[in-house]
Amino acid sequence: MFTEPNDLTSWLLAHVDEVSPIGDLARDVQVDDEWPEPTARWPESLQLYQEHMEDSDASDDALEVLEDAWSLFQDRWHRTKRRRQARDLEDIRTYCDLEDQGVCLYLDDRVR
Template sequence: MSFRAWLVTNHAGEQSPLGDVARDVRDDDEWPDIQFESLREYLEYLNSQDASEDVLDLIEEAWGQYKERDR
């Protein structure tokens, strides 16, 4: 499962800051179609979109959860 699909599936229904980010990702028509292999690539995309530090921190936290599920 891609990071985007995982994030939306697991967090878009939450009433939390991460849920807000997941809904933003879900609704972002410019979100990269390819599955990046590193957090750095997602952060670069978000920086190009002028994402706040809070959003970057939440994506980093979510990435850790996403990668942890593989263990």
């Protein structure tokens, strides 16, 4: 089963074989030994990656591709998260069909 990448770097690396601006960025990231890894102190953000690329004298075009990649990744991540939440809610509703309705209503309200 394929798991959606949950960080930009993993998402980009999934596109290294693409012949596209995002594929170009992914290949650059793949060989960039100083590409930032998010930490508790420096959580993942567009700014984290922009600052790294600016410090590396990236072109305006490359920074624009980064912004596009970030937007696509965020859209995909949020859609996947919503699907996962809907699946979890459906699992709870199925469970509730088998259990006491009072418990079901409590669980159902908590998930929303």
